[in-house]
Amino acid sequence: MTVLEPFGARLRRAMDARGPLCVGIDPHASLLTEWGLNDDVAGLERFSRTVVEAVADRVAVLKPQSAFFERFGSRGVAVLEKTVQEARAAGALVVTDAKRGDIGSTMAGYAEAFLHKDSPLFSDALTVSPYLGYGSLSPAVALARESGTGLFVLALTSNPEGGEVQHAVRPDGRNVGATILGHLAAENEGEEPMGSFGAVVGATLGDLSSYDLAINGPLLAPGVGAQGATPADLPKVFGAAVRNVVPNVSRGVLRHGPDIRALRDSADRFAQEIRAALAGV
Structure with missing residues (x-):
């Protein structure tokens, strides 16, 4: 299998060259309607290709949400394959947002679907869930190391329901979210310029100073834009780790489609606001 340069190194270079913005590709039914598209495979393909273009x-980074493609069955998955391939060919790193989480050979199968170089869905990184135990991710970690890809592990998510699991306190006094961050720091130890194993940490969570976010890896931060967080909030939320933050914006950019120039202008504005927010850090 062809091995890429590690994802962390490729992501660091892309963030330095283009800024850290990640744009989600979330073709849910309401956005297809807003764009004047039918809620069918043709509308899905038009939407996705427009965002990529x-x-x-x-x-x-571009981050297609797998669920909105899977809902159309095999034809929708075929569109996801094209979207991932065309986005990577155009120069973006692709994080497929599938939030897979299972054990043993099943987790290995999920990893092979998205992180094996010969898979039609081959992506630069994959979002995964550690809530069957962090060790259940071992097959995905191993394949990511082998293939030069990365993982973004759910740690401190922005949805209110997440707290009942992520804030639960373990017998050692640490909560679950902090424990996940600790595992990721161990995965990334000694990696330069940045490790390939990141955490998903919501930009809407406010003061996170009680958590050690210095995991030497990227922090994928959903919640900027329509969910209420702004680029100016990032230094306050992430503190000294803000240089490794990959802010994710979906509807804040996508609502400007299907006009390609309007989509570009919106992405450029967010990128400029993020640069300005980080300039003094």
């Missing part, structure tokens, strides 16, 4: 050559 508009921003894949200027943002560091």
Whole structure:
């Protein structure tokens, strides 16, 4: 299997060159309607190709949400394959947002679907859930190391329901979210310029100073834009770790479609606001 340069190194270079913005590709039914598209495979394909054409050559990361493709069955998955391939060909790194989580050979199968170089869905990184125990991710960690890809592990998510698991306190006094961050720091130890194993940490969570976010890896931060967080909030939320934050914006950019120039202008504005917010850090 062809081995890429490690994802962390490729992501660091892309963030330095293009800024850290990640744009989500979330073709849910309401956005297809807003764009004047039918809620069918043709609308899905038009939506996804438009986003790729508009921003894949200027943002560091594109993040297609697998669920909105899977709902159309095999034809929708075929569109996801094309979307991932075309986005990577245009220069963006692709994080497929599938939040897979299972054990043993099943987890290995999920990893092979998205992280094996010969898979039609081959992506630069995959979102995964550690809530069957962090060790259950071992097959995905191993394949990511082998293939030069990465993982973004759910740690401190922005949805209110997440707290009942992520804030639960273990017998050692640490909560679950902090424990996940600790595992990721161990995965990334000694990696330069940045490790390939990141955490998903919501930008809407406010003061996170009680958590050690210095995991030497990227922090994928959903919640900027429509969910209420702003680029100016990032230094306050992430503190000294803000240089490794990959802010994710979905509806804040996508609502400007299907006009390609409007999509580009919106992505450029967010990128400029993020640069300005980080300039003094």
